[in-house]
Amino acid sequence: MQKLKPNHIPAKGWKGGFLKKNPEMNYTTPNLGSLDFNDNLHKIQNIKRQQRVLWPEFTWETKKGQKDPKRCFQMFAPDISRVGYDNTGQSWSIICPQQGTFIPGVGTFNVEVTVKGQKGWVDEANKSLAVDMIVKPKIWFSPAANESAYGKLLWSIFELNNLGYCFPSEKTKAIELNTYQTTSQKTTTITLRDGLFMEGDLPPFTIHKEAWSHANVEVEIGEIDLNHSDLVNEFNTIMMKAFNIGSGNMLQQGNILAWNVWFDAPSIVNRKEWENHADVWRRSIDVDHCSPDGPGTDPRFADGSIFNVEKELFAEVINEIKKFIKKHL
Template identity: 55%
Template sequence: MNASKTLQTKCDEKKITPNHIPAKGWKGGFIEKHPELQYKDGVADLTSLPLTDNLDNVEKIKRQQRVLWPEFTWLTKHGEPDSRCFQMFAPDVSRAGYDNTGQNWAVICPQQGTYIPGFGTINVEVTVAQQRGWVNESDKTLAIDMIIKPKIWFSRDANQSALGKIIWGAFELANIFHHLPVSKDQAIKLDTSSTIKMPGVDNPEVIFVRDKLYTPNGLDNLPAFTLHNNVAWNYANVEVVIGEVVKTGDDFVDEFNQLVMNLFNLGSGNLLEVDSTLAWNVWVDAPTKVNQTEWRNHADYWRRSIDVNHCSPDGNGSPVRYANGTEFSVEKELIDDALQAIWDFIKSHI
C-alpha cells in the first residue's frame, strides 16, 4: 500500500495548454554583445555578471519559458543505481523570466508536497535568492546561475485521523515556546551545493542551469516516459547536492526538524536525503509574454492551492517511478512509525 501521495495524484485532472510558437517581440542581442558569457568547449562562465536578488527586477521581465514538464530523478538508496526513481512534478512549477534582448532577470523554482492522509502535507519550496544569466531564443540556448534556499514545512489535513489531531494539538502547544515548521515563516531550511565545479565560481551555493539533458551514470538512455521531444520547445538541466538541515540554535527544534525530514524522506523516497544528488531536466514550452503581476503572485497562488486544497493548480504530475516504470511505494506501517516517533518526541517534552 502506498501510504503517501504527491499532491498531483490527489487532484482532479487539469492540464495547462502548451505554447508551440514563440510569442512576438523577441529582439535578442544580449549574448551576442557578451561573447565572454557564451559557451566555450561546453562551458558557459557567467562570473562577469553580477548576481541579482531574484525579485528585484521583475519589472524588466518581458518574456518567459515555462517548465511544463519538470522531470526529476534521484537515488532512493545511496550507491544503488537500481534504486533510481523518476518523477515529473506538476506543470509550470518553474520558469525563466528575461527581457526582449535575452538577459535573464528572475527564476521561479519548484514547489512540491508529500501528502500524508490523516496528517497533512509536508511542503517543499525551492526559493531562489539570487540569479544571473541569459536566454537566446534564436538558437534555443541558455545559461543561468542561481542560489537557492529549500524550505520545508507542513500544513494540516482537513480530515485528520485521531493520531493526526493529537499530534497537531501537541504541535500548537509546543509552538508557543519553540518555532516549529508549521508555516513557511518557520520552515526547515536546507543547505545545497552544486555538483559542478565552474572556473571562477568560489561559492558552492551557486547552482547551474545549462543546455542539454542530464543522463544519470549507469543509464545509456533516459526512460521514455521522461522524454517530451514531441511536445516541448526546448530543454535544459540542473543538478543539486542536498546538504544538512540548517541548525536553528534551539536543540528541541533541531531534533524535531530532523524527525520531520525523516518522515518526508520516507514518504518521498529520500528526495532530500543528505549528500544525495537531485537532478532535473526542465522541458519548456515556446516562449510567452509575461504578465508581471501574475509573475509576482505565482508562488502565492501555488502555495494557497497546496495549503488549502492539497492540489497543484495547473494539473497533475506523475507518480514516482523506477526506470522500468514500476511505481515506488512505501508501506503504511513505516509512515505510521515515523509519525509515532514525532508524537513520542513531542509527548516527552510537554
C-alpha cells in the same frame, strides 16, 4: 482548474544582443562571473519574456549507496517553474518548483526549491540558456497537517516553549536545507544548462518531444539549517526524516536531486500574473493538494512501477514523533 495550453510558436518581440555584448558567456563553457546575482523578486519590472516549464521531470536515488539505488522519477506539477528575461536575453527571475508529500497520521508536507538569487542569459535564436542560481529547499506543513492530531500536539509543544514563531506552519517558518554543486568544494552556485541529465538513458515517460526546448539542473543535498534551539533542531531532524521516508529520500543529505526542465515556446510576460503565480499555486496545494494547471505524476522507477513507501518505515517515524511529544509535553 485551468487547462494547460502549450505555446508552440515564440511570441514576437525578441531582439537578442545580450550575448554579443558579453562574448565570454559563450555557449560551450558559459562564464557568468561578471554578472551579479539578482534577488529573485527585485527585478521583475525588467522581465518581458518567459519560458514556462510545462514538464519538470525530477529524479533521485531512493536507496543511495546501495548496490541497487532504486532511482526514482517524478514529474512535478506543470507550469509552476518559469524563467523570465528581457528582450535582449538577460535573465532576471526564476519561479521555483513546489510539491507535496503526504505522511499518514500527520498530513502533507510542502517542499519548494526556493531560488535565493539568479543571473544568466537566454538565447531564443539557438534555443539555449545559461543561468546560475543559489537555491534552498524549504519544507513546511500544509494547513491540514496543522489540524491533525499529531500536528496539534506538536504545535502546542512549540507554543508552551514560546517557540511558535519556529513551527513550520507556513513557508516563512519553513525547515531549510543547504544545497551544493559539489559538497567537496562547498560550491553553492547551482547551474541551469542546456542538455538533459542522464541523456540517452532516460525512461520514455520522462521525455517530452513536444517541448520547444529543454535544460537541466543538478544539486547535491546538504545539511539542515540547525540554527535554532535544541528542541527545534531535534524536531526539524525528525520532520526531515519523515519527509524523506514519504518522498523516497528525495532530500536525503548527500543525495543528488536532478531535474530536466522541458519548456514551451517563449511567451510575453504578464508581470502581475508572474508576481502572483507562485502564491496562487501555493494556495491551491494548501487547500486541496492540487496544482492550478493540473497534477504532476506519482514517483516511478525506470520500469514504470510506482514507488510505494514501506509501512514499517512510516510506523518507525511516527514512533519517533510520539517519543518527541512525550518528552516535551
